[in-house]
Amino acid sequence: MTTPTPMKHALSQQGKTPSQSQQGAAATPPVSTPFSVPHAAFSPRGPRSSPQQFKKSPATATSASMMGHPSAAAVNFDSPSTAAAFSALQISGGLDLGLPGPGGLNTPGRTSEDEFATKLEAVIAVLSRSKGLVSEAGLERLANRLGLDSMWESDGMGVDAKRTLIVAGAALELLIHFSNNIVEKVDLDFPDSTEIVTKHAKSAAAILLDDLKLAPDQSPLTKQLDSFAANFERLAILDKLSVSPGLNLYEAVAGIYESLSRLHQWEMQRTREDPALIGKSENFLHNLVLCTKSGIPAMNARRRVGLSLDYWVEKRLQLATDPEMQEYMDKTEKIWSILIACCPLRDIGLVSPVRVSDKWISADVEKVTMPGDLHAGGPMLDWLEPKSTFLPALDQDKEMEAMQMQAGQPSLLGARLPEVAFHAIFDPPIYITHGLWESIRDLGCGLPANELQQKSYDTLLFPRAPGSDYDPSEPRTITHSKRVGFTPSSAEVKWSLKEHVNTLYIYKPIYARALTELTFSHPQQIVSLLPFLRQFAFLSTLLENSFKDKPDPTTVPGGMPPTVSTRTTTSRDDFASFMGGGKSPADSGSGSGPSLATVAEEMESNKKEEPKEEPLKMDVTLTVHPIPKLQILFPFRDGTANVVLEIRANGQVHVESQNVLDERNAVAPNGRQRRVEDLGGILESMESLDKWCLFLRSRWA
Structure with missing residues (x-):
């Protein structure tokens, strides 16, 4: 191994940078x-x-x-x-x-x-598609590919010299500090932006640095640029679409965040003051606002640069009781969110151009209603319409305007509207019916062009084999076998695994689309869509948990079983006992479940002693017109349970018909009166048709 010659920069991992290639003739030719x-x-x-x-x-x-x-x-x-x-x-x-x-x-x-x-x-x-490796040359190529200006600054000479890559745009300045081709520091600044933008620069720079720095024991030869490129590209797009002076899209996106944040704080305050929710934990109230109100806006959250609006989360009613469990759930829970940015205006006439404002909703948030006003109930949000943002006229427009004025004609030219619109990206994509797709278009949002080939909802959720021909109008049957972990009501056995054979029937065609993105004019449009997005997010969760192979921590010895926080004698008491193991909180006075070691030991012992028995067969029929509906059949007592459930807006489960609850089980062993609504509430908590059936068979039979 030879030592690099002094007074020369070390070679980058992907070849010399342009500044390095301009050194003397004795330098090594670039690779x-x-x-x-x-x-x-x-x-x-x-x-x-x-x-x-x-x-x-x-x-x-x-x-x-x-x-x-x-x-x-x-x-x-x-x-x-x-x-x-x-x-x-x-x-x-x-x-x-x-x-x-x-x-x-x-x-x-x-x-x-x-x-x-x-x-x-x-x-x-x-x-x-590969963005390359994290290196001086790789980052310089990425900046050039995104259309941004870049230059190098060196601090000293020789191998140990520190170098800084300066990337600049219309309203963006990024400094990446290198030492021996390793990123040490990232500085991000928005020089011409207001305080609502610059206050988020530090958190964005921290995410970019985390994307570039080496993990422990990671080699520079394996550090990819992909995550950094995805985050930095979102910033670069806003910069390229901005126009100076007149249009700063960083301020436009930050203005939406300010308005949505004002709305979120107002909703949280009203939720805390609700008499029916007194005594509920902060986590419960947080999930309630997240999944039933206007969502929770976040800037630079979960290692993503930019504005996101969270609106749904898995296991929203299963709350952790200790920090260890909370940390685990934060890492494993799936969150549905909407990334809000900008894009070129495609649907001219349907979607209004972008407006730069932080006054999309009034300071009081709620509109004052007068006697006699027609209102369906609940608070009326006081949405505002900011003034249009205009750009300076182009040079050719100015010349035409001067000619019109000389001719004594009224000028119809002058300032122009930006050719940019607000852009929403759904992460993950939501599978919705064709009817809801058209309703979103009628709302004034711009959607991608429809695919030429009609697709069915079940095909999007459960893809068919590649290359297979299918007719979406034909009936389809999906069968899935799995093992489900649960806690029986018997005191002798505290944990068990049950074999399930689930069958999903789709008799009528369900034409659907994958909602990946849309353009919009006002954040009110996005907020008004959230209840219907939650409806299909919850429906897909129920079906995937029952008809797809997904890792279930409760069926893995040593896994982390959910611990449900339940402190009152309600319909969730049995659910806590069923999911946590042991007695319910109403009986024991504690909401904590068994330890991980205890659960693992019991599962291993019960697996050996578990007698062979027939699998539990569950048949589910899916329809979506006019509302998503599930008909569920499973063995119950000496016959068959037949329950029809509707999945309504905000993921609310409504029981349309049932034969499970009657005079024989109307009163729980602890004296609590059971209701038909409890069937839907238990399913909302479990988010699994398998565990819901086992719960009813073991607790309500």
Whole structure:
């Protein structure tokens, strides 16, 4: 191993930066690949050329040197040996570039130069998906690819010199500090933005630094740029669409955050003051507002730069009772959110251009109603309509305006509206029916063009085998076997595993779409959609938990079983005993479940002693018109339980019909009166049809 020559910068992991390549002639030539140069130089859409011209291109020459070719000349693709080698590799499967076969003859279907260019572009697109490694050269290429200006500053000379990459845009400035090609610090600033933007710069810089710094025991040769590129690209898009002066999109997004945050704080205060919720924990109130109100806005949360609006979470009614459990649930719970940014205005006439304001809702939030006003009940939110944001007129518009004024004509030109709209990205995507899709469009939101091929809801949720033909109008049956962990009512056995065979029937076609993004004009549109998004988020959760292979911590010895916080004698007491193991809080006076070691030991012992018995068969029929509905059949007592449930807005479960609750089990062993509504409430808590059936069989039979 040789020591780098003093007074020179060390080589980057992906080749020298432009500033490094400008050093003296004695410097080591930069290492490059065919894809380290801009794609335009390697584009197959260039001038028509012969194979002799192509084989002498710099890209092929460099490729030859990298493959150990003894000569500096390019590989001769016309030679019989090379053609035979490529033919032996059978590259026609994944990298079919239309290269000549043995003897210089092209195989059938490869004679078109346009077809060759198309295939080569596809290969370049695949290779471009990887953002590369975290290095000086990699970050500089990323900045250039995003259309931002970049330059280097050096602190000292030699191998140990510190270097800083400065990336600048219209309203953005990012400084990435390197030491020996390792990122040490990231500074982010928005020089021309107001305080509502700059106060979030520090938290955004912390996320970007976390994306770039090495993990413990991680090699610089394996640190990928993908997570940093995804976050920084969101900032770069806002910068490229901004217009100086007149349109700062960082302020536009921050203004929506300020309004949504004002609404959230008002809803939390009203929830705390609700007499029916006195004594509830802060976690309970937090989830209640998250899943039933206007959601919870967050800026730079969960390692994502930008504004997000959380509106649904798994196990929202299962609350942790200790910090260890809370930390575990925070890491494992699935959260549904909407990322809010900006994009070019596509649906002109349907969606209004972006407006820069933090006054989307009044300071009082609630609108004062007068006697006689028609209102459906509940508070009326006082949404506002900010003034339009105008940009300065273009030079050609100014000349036209001067000509009109000289001719004595009224000027119709002048300031112009921005060609940018607010953009919402759904993470994860929501599968919704075609009817709801059209209702969103009628609300004034811009949606992507519909796919040519109609898809069914069950196909989106449970994809079919690749290449299989199907008719969405045909009935479909999905069968899934699984083992479900639960706590029987018997005192002798505290934990058990039950074999389930679940069958889902879809008799009528359910045409659906995957809602991935939309454009909107006002945050009120997004807030008004949340109840229906929760409806289908909860429906998909129920179906996936029962008809998909998902890791269930309660069925894994040593896993982390959910501990339910229940301190009152309600319908959730039995649920706590069922999920936590042992007696209910009403009997024991404690809401805590068994320890992890106890659960693991009991599961192992019960698995050995568990007698062989027939699996529990559960049949579910799904319909969605006019509202998502589940008909559930399972063995109960000496017959069959038949329960029909509606999944309503905000994930509320309504019992349409049932034959489970009657005079024989109307009163619980502790004297509590059971209600039909308890069937829906228990399912909302468990979020699993399997455990819901086992609960009713073991507690209500």
